[in-house]
Amino acid sequence: MNTHATVAAVPLARRRHRSARQLAPAIFLAPAVALLAMFLVYPLLQSFRLSLLEWNGLGENSVFVGLANWVSLAKDALFWHALGNNLLLGLFSVLIQLPIAMALALLLDKAGRGSRTLKILYFLPLLFSSVALGVIFKNIYDPNFGPINAALNALGLPALAKDWLGDRSYALAAVTAVICWQNVPFYMILFLAGLASFPPDLREAATLDGASDATIFWKIKLPHLQGTVRTAAMLAVIGSLRYFDLIYVMTGGGPEGASELMATYMYRTVFSSFQLGYGSTVASAMFLVVTLIAAVGMRLTKRFETEV
Amino acid sequence: MSSIAMQQPKPLTRSVIWTLALGWLAVTLLPLAFVLFTSLKSQQDTFDSPVWALPTHIDWSHYASVLQSGFFTYLRNSLFVVGLSVLLIVIVSAMAAYALARLKFRFNKPLFALIVAGMIVPLHITLVPIYLMTKAIGLYDTPFALIGPYVATSLPVSIFILAEFMRQIPRELEEAAELDGCGPFTIFRRIFLPLSGPGVATVAIYNAIGLWNEFIFAYVLTSSPGNRTLPLALWDFQGEYSSNIPAMLAVVTLTSLPLIVAYAFGQERIVKGMMAGSLKG
Amino acid sequence: MTQITLQSVHKTYGGAVPVIRNVDLDIGAGEFCVFLGPSGCGKSTLLRMVAGLEAISAGDLHIGGVRMNDVPPAHREVAMVFQNYALYPHMSLFENMAFGLRQARVDPKEIERRVQDAAKILQITHLLDRLPKALSGGQRQRVAIGRAIVRQPSVFLFDEPLSNLDAALRVHMRTEIARLHREFNRASAIYVTHDQTEAMALADKIVLLRAGQGMLEHGSVAQIGSPMDLYHRPRDLFVAGFLGSPRMNFLPATVQSAERGEITLQIDGNSGGERLRLAAGIVAPAAGSRVTLGIRPEHLAAGPSDGSAAITRRVRQVEHFGEYSYVYLDGTEGEEDLIAKVIGHSPARPGDNESFSIPSGDCHVFDAAGFALPRVQA
Numbered sequence: 001m002n003t004h005a006t007v008a009a010v011p012l013a014r015r016r017h018r019s020a021r022q023l024a025p026a027i028f029l030a031p032a033v034a035l036l037a038m039f040l041v042y043p044l045l046q047s048f049r050l051s052l053l054e055w056n057g058l059g060e061n062s063v064f065v066g067l068a069n070w071v072s073l074a075k076d077a078l079f080w081h082a083l084g085n086n087l088l089l090g091l092f093s094v095l096i097q098l099p100i101a102m103a104l105a106l107l108l109d110k111a112g113r114g115s116r117t118l119k120i121l122y123f124l125p126l127l128f129s130s131v132a133l134g135v136i137f138k139n140i141y142d143p144n145f146g147p148i149n150a151a152l153n154a155l156g157l158p159a160l161a162k163d164w165l166g167d168r169s170y171a172l173a174a175v176t177a178v179i180c181w182q183n184v185p186f187y188m189i190l191f192l193a194g195l196a197s198f199p200p201d202l203r204e205a206a207t208l209d210g211a212s213d214a215t216i217f218w219k220i221k222l223p224h225l226q227g228t229v230r231t232a233a234m235l236a237v238i239g240s241l242r243y244f245d246l247i248y249v250m251t252g253g254g255p256e257g258a259s260e261l262m263a264t265y266m267y268r269t270v271f272s273s274f275q276l277g278y279g280s281t282v283a284s285a286m287f288l289v290v291t292l293i294a295a296v297g298m299r300l301t302k303r304f305e306t307e308v
Numbered sequence: 309m310s311s312i313a314m315q316q317p318k319p320l321t322r323s324v325i326w327t328l329a330l331g332w333l334a335v336t337l338l339p340l341a342f343v344l345f346t347s348l349k350s351q352q353d354t355f356d357s358p359v360w361a362l363p364t365h366i367d368w369s370h371y372a373s374v375l376q377s378g379f380f381t382y383l384r385n386s387l388f389v390v391g392l393s394v395l396l397i398v399i400v401s402a403m404a405a406y407a408l409a410r411l412k413f414r415f416n417k418p419l420f421a422l423i424v425a426g427m428i429v430p431l432h433i434t435l436v437p438i439y440l441m442t443k444a445i446g447l448y449d450t451p452f453a454l455i456g457p458y459v460a461t462s463l464p465v466s467i468f469i470l471a472e473f474m475r476q477i478p479r480e481l482e483e484a485a486e487l488d489g490c491g492p493f494t495i496f497r498r499i500f501l502p503l504s505g506p507g508v509a510t511v512a513i514y515n516a517i518g519l520w521n522e523f524i525f526a527y528v529l530t531s532s533p534g535n536r537t538l539p540l541a542l543w544d545f546q547g548e549y550s551s552n553i554p555a556m557l558a559v560v561t562l563t564s565l566p567l568i569v570a571y572a573f574g575q576e577r578i579v580k581g582m583m584a585g586s587l588k589g
Numbered sequence: 590m591t592q593i594t595l596q597s598v599h600k601t602y603g604g605a606v607p608v609i610r611n612v613d614l615d616i617g618a619g620e621f622c623v624f625l626g627p628s629g630c631g632k633s634t635l636l637r638m639v640a641g642l643e644a645i646s647a648g649d650l651h652i653g654g655v656r657m658n659d660v661p662p663a664h665r666e667v668a669m670v671f672q673n674y675a676l677y678p679h680m681s682l683f684e685n686m687a688f689g690l691r692q693a694r695v696d697p698k699e700i701e702r703r704v705q706d707a708a709k710i711l712q713i714t715h716l717l718d719r720l721p722k723a724l725s726g727g728q729r730q731r732v733a734i735g736r737a738i739v740r741q742p743s744v745f746l747f748d749e750p751l752s753n754l755d756a757a758l759r760v761h762m763r764t765e766i767a768r769l770h771r772e773f774n775r776a777s778a779i780y781v782t783h784d785q786t787e788a789m790a791l792a793d794k795i796v797l798l799r800a801g802q803g804m805l806e807h808g809s810v811a812q813i814g815s816p817m818d819l820y821h822r823p824r825d826l827f828v829a830g831f832l833g834s835p836r837m838n839f840l841p842a843t844v845q846s847a848e849r850g851e852i853t854l855q856i857d858g859n860s861g862g863e864r865l866r867l868a869a870g871i872v873a874p875a876a877g878s879r880v881t882l883g884i885r886p887e888h889l890a891a892g893p894s895d896g897s898a899a900i901t902r903r904v905r906q907v908e909h910f911g912e913y914s915y916v917y918l919d920g921t922e923g924e925e926d927l928i929a930k931v932i933g934h935s936p937a938r939p940g941d942n943e944s945f946s947i948p949s950g951d952c953h954v955f956d957a958a959g960f961a962l963p964r965v966q967a
Contacts, residue, residue: 031403213321266435267524280436487642
């Protein structure tokens with residue numbers, strides 16, 4: 001590494017070094033950008049383009065209809081019903097899953113001994129694919145052979161034994177129950193992580209100040225967790241807007257659209273009714289709804305953001 | 309006042325806590341127990357004995373017939389598709405994360421925001437266009453059809469996670485490497501990649517699990533059983549075993565088994581992996 | 590032969606926020622130069638500009654006579670020891686030290702030789718296979734230094750290398766660094782620190798840098814010189830107050846008269862203050878002008894005065910350290926306490942009135958703008 005050789009080599013190395021530096025970001029980002037453009041951006045735009053067509057997907061017989069599909073969508077009772085179901089699902093997801101998850105998290109946080117085993121077992125529902133769960137609960141809810149009704153009958157309550165998935169009044173609720181069953185552990189772990197980051201000195205200080213456990217929870221722990229709760233709520237709401245697999249397998253959106261969601265409606269429109277144009281309209285509308293709700297949700301709950 | 313900090317919760321509270329805990333445990337485990345027991349009953353058994361009763365004798369025939377009817381083909385396809393996808397995801401997202409976390413260039417911040425925003429996009433909206441595209445390219449009904457969509461849709465989350473990891477690597481290490489004469493490629497290869505081990509593992513696990521259970525794209529982009537992945541096995545077998553409840557539940561158990569076995573071996577890793585996309589909030 | 594030259598160097602962030610202004614500096618071959626200053630003065634930034642890790646906004650940098658503004662760091666013949674050591678955590682110590690040489694495609698046998706030599710000098714030969722996390726702070730620091738040594742640079746750059754070590758280790762490593770520099774005395778060194786003790790101990794030349802308003806008005810460099818230069822002949826109030834602990838005592842005053850090497854000062858005070866006659870040999874300031882009298886704590890002599898310059902103040906507090914004592918006296922109204930350093934155990938007690946004489950030869954007089962009035966004799 002003597003001075004002469006290095007100094008002489010500097011101009012060439014300088015040039016090579018500089019061009020490598022400038023090109024580096026582009027090279028590192030190229031594969032990701034290409035893939036995202038091809039499979040995320042292009043389909044997104046394509047979906048909007050298709051929504052302007054009337055097409056059955058076979059052959060070249062597509063017809064440009066402008067915004068006609070969108071007008072139909074605005075008047076489509078089935079779509080709005082599906083959207084309503086999505087929102088109901090979101091609402092109940094938050095109202096049911098989060099409190100239970102919070103309760104379990106607090107429980108495990110306090111329990112100490114045995115909590116590790118419990119945590120391991122509680123997590124199991126998340127390992128199953130939605131399809132598997134769909135089949136499982138379809139059987140569980142079966143009015144004739146399913147364990148729920150069998151148990152109700154055995155307990156002498158035949159009146160409560162309904163056709164859970166086949167009865168319009170119960171279908172959505174039955175499906176929501178399964179979704180809660182699957183996702184509670186997820187939020188439980190989320191809250192546990194939040195609780196774990198709770199500094200123990202705060203609790204000790206509060207205890208020395210004479211605060212009861214309940215006070216400590218409501219006035220100290222919960223505010224500490226507000227960032228996490230906000231994240232959980234956002235995830236639950238946005239997640240519920242995108243649900244498909246489970247519903248499709250359990251009820252297909254039925255009976256008679258009782259448990260129809262935007263995604264299942266879209267699927268049926270495209271693959272059963274062969275209306276690619278209209279189906280794409282539904283899909284695009286879904287995208288707009290999700291983006292809108294996500295943006296609004298983030299703004300409204302900004303004040304709950306945890307300071308990092 | 310001296311032992312307040314170390315006080316145990318009162319006995320009443322404890323029993324309430326444990327009742328709730330065990331209650332939820334029952335809620336969690338009963339459906340799974342039901343599946344297991346029923347899958348081991350003969351079909352006759354399910355008609356004769358009460359639903360909650362244990363099998364009168366253990367009948368493995370359902371499992372046998374499922375394993376023999378092409379189950380392993382589905383398994384093989386899943387392993388291939390998920391394996392290749394995760395490998396590509398790790399490489400592509402690591403490169404992109406490095407560029408976004410550490411290289412200075414215009415549009416760095418907006419590009420990162422855009423990619424992260426991609427996490428919100430509901431995948432079903434890309435379903436139909438991708439279906440059309442896959443058919444046009446001629447990859448329809450091959451396992452390869454899934455690789456592109458799987459990798460692309462996993463990129464936003466993976467890049468987000470890895471970028472966070474890479475930001476934690478001290479700037480001084482980069483500067484020392486610069487002084488040692490390394491260009492950005494060498495720094496990436498010899499410093500960032502090795503030090504991102506935990507981040508890469510997290511991304512790999514998170515995506516592996518998510519893609520393993522992926523249904524809708526596999527359903528739409530493949531049609532013949534020889535090319536389908538494990539979640540589709542359930543769907544396909546529904547036709548064959550429509551009224552044979554134990555057999556269906558045997559399929560459910562078998563298709564869920566790989567993930568449960570993996571979980572048994574490393575729950576900490578898997579739990580952390582699955583939560584990865586959300587823990588940062 | 591000058592090794593490093595900085596000419597009119599400026600640095601601004603985002604084109605608007607100035608951080609470093611007007612630095613002109615020569616560092617000779619083998620010189621140990623310390624960049625010293627308060628936080629925000631840009632000393633680390635200046636070092637990094639020499640290293641090539643930060644761009645130079647304006648001005649020129651020459652190393653070994655070659656203009657280095659646009660040369661990448663690896664080609665500048667410099668090696669750097671970072672504050673947090675910057676050791677590659679996934680590589681063994683040997684690999685850490687060899688990394689740079691491998692990048693430069695040095696012959697493997699040569700690499701082996703250099704690393705072993707450096708390890709021997711730094712007494713870490715037995716640790717070469719370990720990973721950084723298995724080492725203590727002091728050991729890691731040594732490896733960081735070793736990594737710099739093997740590159741055989743013309744200039745060693747140190748960025749506050751000792752600030753993460755505990756006090757005892759810091760003193761030990763300080764002498765180590767001085768010893769190493771003597772062994773490699775063809776190479777220059779630039780050492781950044783905020784600790785004036787380190788600066789005084791290690792430097793051949795100190796560059797004291799300013800921050801804030803002072804930097805904007807007068808440029809970044811307050812004074813350049815040997816430690817004794819800066820200590821005994823500070824150019825302004827900032828330099829005088831920065832070096833020396835406890836800080837120099839400052840007494841605001843008005844010049845009564847100045848004739849033939851003797852000036853009379855009226856020290857501020859609510860009841861008239863003291864009137865001091867000093868044979869200071871200072872270039873005469875105009876009568877009536879405002880000045881600041883500076884006198885270091887160790888130069889205030891306890892006991893009855895033998896001349897005509899003495900101050901008597903009430904003692905506020907006394908601290909005993911065995912070998913010496915600090916006596917805190919009432920300062921001028923609204924100003925800080927005066928401190929006198931007394932050898933041995935001072936008999937003064939809080940509440941007493943004590944007299945301290947001010948030897949003319951040891952005082953400094955600063956004009957209204959804060960600059961030292963020059964002495965008449967050389």
